[in-house]
Amino acid sequence: MGSIENLVLARKSLNVSLEKGKSLGLALDKAGPRLEEIIHRLPSLGAAVRPIRANKDALLAVVGHIDRAVGPAAAVLKVFDAVHGLEKSLLSDPRGDLAGYLAVLKRLEEALQFLGDNCGLAIQWLEDIVEYLEDNVLVDERYLSELRMFLKGLREIRDNGEKGCLDGGLLEASLDKLEDEFRRFLNDHSVPLPMSSSNNQASLAPSPLPVSVIHKLQAILGRLIANNRLEKCISIYVEIRSSNVRASLKALNLDYLEISIAEFNDVQSIEGYISKWGKHLEFAIKHLFEAEYKLCNDVFEGLGLDVWMGCFSNIASQAGILAFLQFGKTVTESRKDPIKLLKLLDIFASLNKLRLDFNRLFGGAACADIQNFTRDLIRRVIDGASEIFWELLVQVELQRQTPPPPDGSVPRLVSFITDYCNRLLGDDYKPILTQVLVIQRSWKNEKFQEKLLINAILEIIKAIEQNLEAWSKMYEDNILSNLFLMNNHWHLYKHLKGTKLGTLLGDSWLKEHEQYKEYYTAIYLRETWGKLPSLLSREGLIMFSGGRATARDLVKKRLKKFNETYDEMHRKQSTWVISDKELREKTWQLIVQAIVPVYRSYMQNYGPLVEQDSSSSKYAKYTAQSLEKMITSLFLPRPTRFGSFKGSFKQRQQSGKFNSMQPDQHQASPTSK
Template identity: 25%
Template sequence: MAENGEERLINAVLQIAKALGRTDTMTEDIIKQFSDFDGRLSLDKLAVRRDPGGGGGGGGGGGGEDSVPFERTLRALDRQISHFMGLNRLIWSDSDDADKFLEAVDDLLDTIRDLDAHPAANKQLLASADELLQRCVLRLEDEFRSLIERPDAAAPPPPRGPRAYDSEESEGEEEEEEADEGEGQIPIARPVTDYDIVIDALPPGSVSDLHEIAARMVAAGFGRDCSEAYVLARRGFVEESMARLGLRPRTAEEVQAAPWAALEDEISRWIRAFQMVFRILIPSERRLCDRVFDGLAPFGDLAFAGACRAPALQLLSFADGVAAASRAPDRLFRVVDMYEVVRDLLPGLDPLFADHYSAALRAEVATVCKALGSSIRGIFMELENLIRRDPARAAVPGGGLHPITPFVSDSLFTGGFNTATHARAMDKPADASRGAGAGPAAPVDPDRPTSSLAVHIAWIMDVLERNLEAKSKIYPDPSLSCVFLLNNGRYIIQKVKDSELEVLLGDEWMRRMMARVRRWGGEYQRATWGKVVAVLHLGSAGATAATAKSMKERLRIFNNYFEEICREQSGWVAADEQVRAELRVSVLEMVLPPYRSFVGRLKGMPDAGRDKYVKYTPDDVEARINRLFEGTVKK
């Protein structure tokens, strides 16, 4: 019954068209109007029912009577499509026109499929249909690009008030913008701290229209052209977004030739740009491609790879240039920062670059990550070789700070190492905090250099310490060797504390280093002042004449030792005020109490001439010790 009802409807339409149409053209126009009004009245059905036996003149040169319905359908479609082609505005600026144009394209595709399947169809008709389809595709491509580049131009401005694609947050932002404009203020973009966001670059309505166009172009066999149109339209947006991040394009060669001072600031911008592009911009582009080309694989993957590849490679080229540049030690932590950002990002790229077309880009990111890791290892190796190559030629006057110590320490501990890097680098092996002393605390993973960053640094500190110990042997006086090691060791400890690397190296490393410094201080005291204090020890002898004579001799020896030490060590150096104060206090605590006791005991002797042997009062001894380690000329 449904079929009989549809047949009666079609017959009624044909009768009306025949009665009103004074010419074939007018009849076909009337039929087309009915077809637009009701989906059941397709042009093909009406054409077949109008010429059930294939009668009528066969245009197009020998197609036979079977070609007549197709010919009339194509003529009707050509007139309808030509109407849209002649518009001087975007078809999608009117939703009704867009729907009718898509319907005409669908009818044309159905007609072409029928012509392909019809054995008696006229080949010239098929060629005409293909030509008409190409015209449609060109217009679809133009509309497609316009919807991407100028989505607002494809539709009249929306009325004031909430839009269909506005969220509550966007409405709140709009109110804030209006309030700012009313106050005459210029809105300032806030720094991005949360990268777990997605940008909707196009409104949902435009995305839906783009999907409809893409589906027709793919159905027509022009899916790759649609992908290329997407790339041409979106690549400019991605590149402009990158330009707003403040990073100008540089080749790897330009990066290697640039002075390091200029690169340091650019690396900071690069880190922010890299996170913005790979955590926000590219995921947002992936989401847009998936929506526009939903169900149209692999053309969405092709469009995504084409839109993102060039801008992403620009960022990677900069990192590659930094990795291949000089491996000077002062570059270490800037390269570490870059490596950390890329390494942390790699796992999140797997779902983004899982398809065949963008897998190569994921491989490029992994390659750059390895290059940065290799650069870090190279910097450590260069620093180690530099320390080992520094010979023990001449002793530093007064046992002061050797130039190699601040050079290495400043290279490692003043490189802008920040708290975020601390947190990432704290995944070091469990025994990485063993510290220096017997080589690396744990094997270094060549693919994850910062996982063993503490091991690297502890090993460099061990190499430096061994180098300093070799240099300390140049001094003929063992006491001065100890002062030299004490000065340099304290400098290293202070640098670690100032740079907050104590957290990275661990408490155990710090305790071991401080124990070495205390040992060197103790060795200095024993080597220098041990014999002085030994002279003052009287044992258990009583206050006899023989004892008094012995005490006078001991006091004479003490005076000689004390004067010689003060004269010699007046030219010795303490690296800073704290080291100087600690050395003086330790000497005073060792010497002054036994000397006070000795002098007091001597003065208690029954000898009128005892005072002439006391050349230095305890206050004099304290004053002389407090003038040590000033680095003055010997007297």
């Protein structure tokens, strides 16, 4: 029994050995490739364990270098992780919580500053480690080469200031969002100034931007400026605020500001625009640019005068201040015309009224272009107005050689100049003209006295009187010459009496012209209508001394002569004009008084002698009523061809002088109304 048990145990033992042999065979099969791999890696493993075989002192020294580099590197990694933790907040919309967004952004800026500073420190320590490893030959050359390439990249980032590499562009994206928020705030609160549809004046409006909005804009600016984005902020601000001013001005319909010198020949064609220009310019300065000036100061306060004044200057230029000034310049470049003098004075008055505002708003160095344009415009206005004024006398004298009106009426030059000089002496223009002439003389280091202005006006009126005398002598018909002088002396008396010019000329001067009118009226009546009554002589008809037939022949003969003379006189004078209504009606009355009573009496007494004759209509041609009606149809002005009397005083295109002031023969003087 004992031997069987031993055999069983031996068998089991043998089976176990066989299983182990199989397992060992399988393990050997698997170990073959691993042994080959170990053999392949032996060189690199040898390099890796080289420090273990290095000098002990060298190994101890490198530990210190590594410890000093690990501290900054660990801090950098920690902050870098914190930066990425801010990403969600900074990529959200800042309008929900602007203050919170700005606080987070500031944390990002501080983190990036820390990263920037400590990355440099880490690079220095890493460079020190590499240098030590190179000197002590502690690592493989391939490993050192990789370290050198890595450090080179870090140095380039450091030297080029590429902070975006530290945060993956998070800061730039956040700043872009802030710029968008800056633009949105401005857009949402930049509303054109409301206009009243009735008078184009600004209604009561609040401050351009609420204080709370200004504070938010300043908070945004603080972060953007800290990141060198001031210029972009200013660009956005100027774009939106200048657009807002333009929208406010659009309601004024300022298309006329774009008018070019080629689009009009004289000031009259844009006279109405010049009046609007002054009102619109005042509105723009006092309501729009004034508000933008204050707002620029409020929003950009603390950044320096140059910053906010430069911002305001750009807004003013882009919003249209230069267009206003250009329009004034265009007027100065138009052809010379006496009416242009008045319009230049209007322009000067508008600019002078706003002088303090211009100096305050546009006085800084940033507004140099606006200042230069304004100074140039003022000089052009003053020089142009002075030149036209001092040339008036010469231009009036030049008209002396032109023919007078063929209808004997008041020449348009006379009515124009008398009205024109009155306007120059009036309260609206005299102070402005005086100031312009004073400034113009001061530029020449000459003094101006008011008597120079007064004397110039008196010389112009004296030249008008001399023109009238010269014109009266150009008529071939002396009777028409007398009518012409009657017309014009009455015009000078009536239309200057009680005026500034009339007061300047004096009562004796006015009385003299009234007497001249009476004198020439008397001559005119005596030489014309006054001769008709003598043709209706009663001589030989008193007692019918020669018989009824003889009396009838005498009446026929005298009536025929009367009719022929009357018809010829009426025909000739039917084209003549008495400009003034009062003088015309007075002249009718004198003619009627001179003729009609005599004719009526004659026909009552002797008309029956011819009325029964078969040819009576040849002799009893008129009744007293028909004569009076015909007389009161004389001297009426012709319908006006032009709407204004100003057009006769235009400049010659080629010579630069005024056109002939020869009157339009188909136009009534304004005094006929």
